[in-house]
Amino acid sequence: MVKPTVGFYDLTGCNGCLLSFVFNEAELLDIAKHVDIKSFRFVKEVKEDKPLDIAFVEGLVASNKDVESVKEIRARAKVLVALGACACTGCIPAMKNFTDPSKYSYLTYSKIKETTDVQPVPINVHVQVDYFIPGCPPDKKQILEFIKDVLLGKKPQDYDRPVCFECRLNENRCLLDDNKMCLGPITRGGCNSICTNGKLECWGCRGPMPDANLPLIAKLLEQKGYSKEQVKLRMRTFAALMMEKLPEQKLIIVKKKAEKKTKKTAKKIKKAKPKKAVKKVKKTAKKIKKVKIKKQAKKVRKIAVKKKIPAKPKSANTTTKKKAVKKPAKKSFLSMIKRLGK
Amino acid sequence: MTKTIKLEHITKIEGHANLTLAIDGGKVKKCELGSVEGSRYFEGLLKGRKCTEAPEITSRICGICSCAHTICSIQAIESALGIKPSRQTMMLRELVMIGERIRSHATHLYFLMLPDYLGFESALDMSSKYKNEVANALRLTKLGNEIITAIGGREMHPVSLQAGGMLKLPSQEQIDDLRRKLQEAQKDAATAAKLFTTLKYPKFDNETEYFSLYDGLNYPMLTGDLVSKTSRFKKEEYEKYITEYHEPISTSNFVVKKDKKYMVGALSRLNNNHKFLSKNARKILIDSKQKMPILNPFMNNFAQAIELVHYVDRAVELTRKIEIAQEQPVEIKFKKGRGIGMIEVPRGILLHDYEVNEKGEITKANIITPTAQNLLNMQEDIRAFLPSVMKLPEPKLVLEIEKLIRSYDPCFSCSSHFLRVKWEK
Numbered sequence: 172m173v174k175p176t177v178g179f180y181d182l183t184g185c186n187g188c189l190l191s192f193v194f195n196e197a198e199l200l201d202i203a204k205h206v207d208i209k210s211f212r213f214v215k216e217v218k219e220d221k222p223l224d225i226a227f228v229e230g231l232v233a234s235n236k237d238v239e240s241v242k243e244i245r246a247r248a249k250v251l252v253a254l255g256a257c258a259c260t261g262c263i264p265a266m267k268n269f270t271d272p273s274k275y276s277y278l279t280y281s282k283i284k285e286t287t288d289v290q291p292v293p294i295n296v297h298v299q300v301d302y303f304i305p306g307c308p309p310d311k312k313q314i315l316e317f318i319k320d321v322l323l324g325k326k327p328q329d330y331d332r333p334v335c336f337e338c339r340l341n342e343n344r345c346l347l348d349d350n351k352m353c354l355g356p357i358t359r360g361g362c363n364s365i366c367t368n369g370k371l372e373c374w375g376c377r378g379p380m381p382d383a384n385l386p387l388i389a390k391l392l393e394q395k396g397y398s399k400e401q402v403k404l405r406m407r408t409f410a411a412l413m414m415e416k417l418p419e420q421k422l423i424i425v426k427k428k429a430e431k432k433t434k435k436t437a438k439k440i441k442k443a444k445p446k447k448a449v450k451k452v453k454k455t456a457k458k459i460k461k462v463k464i465k466k467q468a469k470k471v472r473k474i475a476v477k478k479k480i481p482a483k484p485k486s487a488n489t490t491t492k493k494k495a496v497k498k499p500a501k502k503s504f505l506s507m508i509k510r511l512g513k
Numbered sequence: 514m515t516k517t518i519k520l521e522h523i524t525k526i527e528g529h530a531n532l533t534l535a536i537d538g539g540k541v542k543k544c545e546l547g548s549v550e551g552s553r554y555f556e557g558l559l560k561g562r563k564c565t566e567a568p569e570i571t572s573r574i575c576g577i578c579s580c581a582h583t584i585c586s587i588q589a590i591e592s593a594l595g596i597k598p599s600r601q602t603m604m605l606r607e608l609v610m611i612g613e614r615i616r617s618h619a620t621h622l623y624f625l626m627l628p629d630y631l632g633f634e635s636a637l638d639m640s641s642k643y644k645n646e647v648a649n650a651l652r653l654t655k656l657g658n659e660i661i662t663a664i665g666g667r668e669m670h671p672v673s674l675q676a677g678g679m680l681k682l683p684s685q686e687q688i689d690d691l692r693r694k695l696q697e698a699q700k701d702a703a704t705a706a707k708l709f710t711t712l713k714y715p716k717f718d719n720e721t722e723y724f725s726l727y728d729g730l731n732y733p734m735l736t737g738d739l740v741s742k743t744s745r746f747k748k749e750e751y752e753k754y755i756t757e758y759h760e761p762i763s764t765s766n767f768v769v770k771k772d773k774k775y776m777v778g779a780l781s782r783l784n785n786n787h788k789f790l791s792k793n794a795r796k797i798l799i800d801s802k803q804k805m806p807i808l809n810p811f812m813n814n815f816a817q818a819i820e821l822v823h824y825v826d827r828a829v830e831l832t833r834k835i836e837i838a839q840e841q842p843v844e845i846k847f848k849k850g851r852g853i854g855m856i857e858v859p860r861g862i863l864l865h866d867y868e869v870n871e872k873g874e875i876t877k878a879n880i881i882t883p884t885a886q887n888l889l890n891m892q893e894d895i896r897a898f899l900p901s902v903m904k905l906p907e908p909k910l911v912l913e914i915e916k917l918i919r920s921y922d923p924c925f926s927c928s929s930h931f932l933r934v935k936w937e938k
Contacts, residue, residue: 183553187576187669193620194668196655200647203637211635233552263573264553275557291553307573308669369666369673370680374569404562408570 175224175321178210179254180244182237182294183264184230188255191308192227195315202315205322223248225321227314231257231264233291245298252317253293253300256307260378260410261293263307268292269407269415293412302327307376307409310362330361333380334373338364346372350395352405357383376409385414517543530923532914534899541899546892546918559878564590564869565676565845571865571880572670575924577620579670580613580661581858582865588735589865590676593852594873596843602678604835607734608691609664609671610856611828615698616657617859618779618817618824621922622709623650626814629916630712646708649701653821656698660828663687678842685837692832695825702825703793709818710801715913718808719897721774721890723781726857732789732823733782733857740785741775742806748855751864757881774890777861777883778921779816780807791826794819810894811920847873860884860922884923891921 179189189211193199209223226248232238245251256262267275268291294300304313313330320327334355338345341364346353353372355364357379366373379385385406392402406414517535535543555574559567568586572579584606591598598606623646624636633639640647658668663683665671673680726737727745738747739754746754783790784806787798798819807816847869854865861883868877895914902913 185573185576185579187573187579190576191669194654194658196651196658199651200640203640208637211637263555263558263570266558267554270554270558274560275554278552278554278557308576311668365667366672368681369671371569371666371672371675401563405566408566 174205174207176209176221177206177318178223178226178244178248179208180210180226180228180240182228182230182240182258183233183291184255184257184262186229187308188229188257189227191255191311192314194311198315202318206318221247225250225252227252227254228258228294229254231261231291231293232289232297233264234289238289238297241294241298250301250321251298252302252304253295254304254314255309256305256376256378256409258294258300259303259305261291261412262376262409264291265293265412266407269411303329305359305377306362310365313361330359332360333383334358334360334362334364334367334377336360337362338367338373340364341368343367343370346370347391347395352392352395352397352402354388354406357385357388374409375406378410378413530918532895532918534895534914536899536903539900539903541896544892544896544899546888546895556878556880559867559875562875564593564847564867564873564875567865567867567875567878568674568676569670574880574882576669577617577924578613578858578860578863580609580665580674581856581863583665583671583674584610584735585854585856585858585863585865586867587674587676587854588856589852589854589867590869591852592854593850593867593869594676594845594848595850596677596845598678598843599840601835601838601840602842603735604831605664605679605683606674608828608831608835609661609674610734610858611824611831612657612660612664614657614824614859615660615702615821615828616654617922618821619650619653619657619705621859622705622814622817622821623647625922626916626919627709629912629919649704653698653701653705656694656701659694660691663691675842677845678840680842682837682839688832688835688837692829695829695832699793699822699825699829702822703797706794706797706818706822710797710803710815712814714809714811714815715916716809717811717894717898717901717917719810719894720808721776721893723784723806724775724777724862724886725781725785726855726862727785730789732786732791732827735856737857739855739862741781742785748853748864751853751855751866751881755881755886757885774893775886776810776890777886778813779820779859780810780813781861782857783807783816783819790819791823791830793826794823797822810890810917813920813922817922845873847871858883860924861886882924884921887921887923891918891923 179192181189195202209221223244226244228241228244228251230237232241253259257264261268302317304317306313317327337360338355343364346355346367351372353367354375355367355373358373358375359377359380362377364373389399389402389406393399397405517533531547533543533545534541553574555571559570562570567590568583571586572583574582587606590596627646628635628639631639631643636647636650661671662668664673664679664687666673666681722741722743724739724741726733727740728737738745739751744754783798787795787805790798801815803812803815849869849871851866851868854863856863862881863883864879864881866877866879866881867875870876895917898914898917902910905913
């Protein structure tokens with residue numbers, strides 16, 4: 172059997188997801204027997220430029236170099252896997268999108284164009300992603316399962332239940348009962364509820380379930396004494412970009428006047444200059460803001476849907492672009508995960 | 514004629530870094546080391562968050578040292594809010610830190626640095642010929658992970674560690690089980706020490722100021738003052754001595770002590786604290802006939818190997834001492850204040866500095882990581898080391914330079930994510 176060629180790459184991130192893979196100590200040497208690891212900068216010197224069967228990418232896009240790298244990797248890889256929360260949802264660094272620039276403008280990097288003129292976003296904003304392995308860090312066994320499935324020719328399946336499900340199976344005391352700000356009910360499981368096992372409330376690092384009822388959990392947490400603002404901040408910490416639109420990038424040094432403008436005018440501005448990649452995400456996000464809790468129930472499903480933004484080679488003509496824009500409202504995160512084999 | 518060498522994507526280190534060298538007629542014209550990691554603005558993102566959320570967030574600065582960031586952040590909060598954790602909590606924290614240290618040192622020594630010395634491209638290629646070594650390394654990494662998982666709940670970004678105490682305590686059986694495993698691992702650590710203390714390191718002495726924590730009682734970990742051969746100051750005074758500045762070549766800041774380079778990490782710890790080593794570790798150090806203090810940056814790996822033995826011994830001692838008593842974390846009452854956490858992490862001194870308002874929200878955060886402190890020293894070492902290898906053909910020269918960079922065990926992910934800068938004029 173020809174060994175599939177695999178590459179592990181990291182963009183801006185903490186290297187934790189790649190480590191998570193390495194922490195399969197007992198299986199590591201066996202994996203190396205079955206797959207041909209072509210690149211793993213963390214342990215291996217090789218700089219590869221040949222085609223790959225699978226590329227795992229950790230980290231988010233936060234500099235010009237990252238944009239280049241991820242496009243280059245995409246071009247070489249048959250299957251591209253977003254590994255971990257940064258690559259899937261943008262994780263903590265993507266919170267910058269929702270943070271007032273005054274909070275970070277004093278930090279020095281405002282002087283480096285390399286990193287400031289790029290919006291911190293998950294990799295699927297720039298390239299098409301075939302599979303997502305979420306989590307901060309991703310469950311090491313899940314990475315193993317993924318590789319095993321690929322070797323067996325099986326379609327890797329994603330875990331399709333909320334964290335609460337596993338948490339119950341693990342017989343933990345419900346942290347909501349202890350008035351903790353637990354996001355377990357809306358968060359995709361598959362982590363064996365590892366945080367709540369350790370009595371830490373779920374922070375939602377794996378992103379919301381496609382049918383997550385965000386307004387309801389917000390209301391519940393409000394009853395527990397958490398302000399809307401606090402809950403919003405918490406939900407934004409790991410998976411902001413799966414629930415909300417990607418705001419137009421705020422430049423660090425120059426404070427945009429647009430911030431003060433009313434929503435209406437802000438919308439107009441956006442309409443006038445739509446960012447291609449962000450277009451679709453905005454639509455759903457608008458709904459979130461407009462609709463009040465009660466009305467929202469219906470639309471919740473849509474909110475949680477993270478849309479895939481396909482890579483756009485320059486040659487792609489506009490009609491295909493339009494199609495891509497119309498369709499994906501129904502394409503859930505989950506369906507994307509189940510795409511293998513195509 | 515000027516010869517320029519550009520090293521992009523230096524491998525087998527954590528994070529991304531570039532090095533630019535220009536050599537003209539045997540003289541080094543340019544030597545610039547910089548981080549090219551995208552910026553993540555952690556310190557900015559912390560503002561406005563409840564301080565109790567900080568450990569979870571800052572843990573994500575680094576996958577390798579997630580426990581270190583968590584604990585440092587916790588200690589900063591505790592110092593701001595005036596919370597005193599119990600003795601048991603402190604011992605458990607130290608144990609987690611040791612777990613991480615064992616894992617980090619073993620990974621770095623065997624997988625990132627040893628291939629250079631054995632002439633392999635990577636640990637994966639090494640695995641067939643050096644089966645025992647690789648197995649030994651994997652066992653140690655696994656042990657480190659088991660310690661962290663038992664106490665912290667997860668091998669990375671631990672969940673049970675919180676300001677005030679532990680959310681969930683390990684059971685006494687778990688501690689006893691760890692002790693048995695640690696005792697078995699003493700052999701592995703000794704084997705590692707034998708290998709890495711007898712390795713032929715390039716001869717290159719370049720003295721600098723070696724900074725580590727020092728509490729006069731133990732090999733430093735969670736407490737102590739900042740100490741070097743010539744100076745000693747408290748963590749609260751750090752701003753008086755340490756300045757951060759920024760070079761346009763790097764997305765990381767450089768940190769200096771009164772405009773001078775200094776070094777932190779295993780070598781500094783060993784130089785300043787070798788008298789506190791465990792019996793086994795001290796014996797290995799004495800047997801190696803190594804003169805103290807060590808001035809060769811390559812010997813940082815030697816120091817790591819000695820530490821490996823020490824920390825396994827220390828962990829055995831801790832697991833003997835710990836008798837799990839059920840206790841609740843200290844209740845947190847918010848108040849205005851400022852807190853500094855300063856601890857020894859695998860790569861040196863880590864500092865978290867928060868200002869908190871009455872509601873417990875962070876109003877200002879400053880984080881200084883070890884690699885940022887080492888950056889200038891690293892660059893100057895490369896500059897000083899270059900003439901001795903200049904005659905080598907380029908691939909060899911590059912390897913030697915990379916060896917030097919790797920000997921520091923740098924972590925560029927961490928180093929790039931801070932801070933406010935004081936411009937030096």
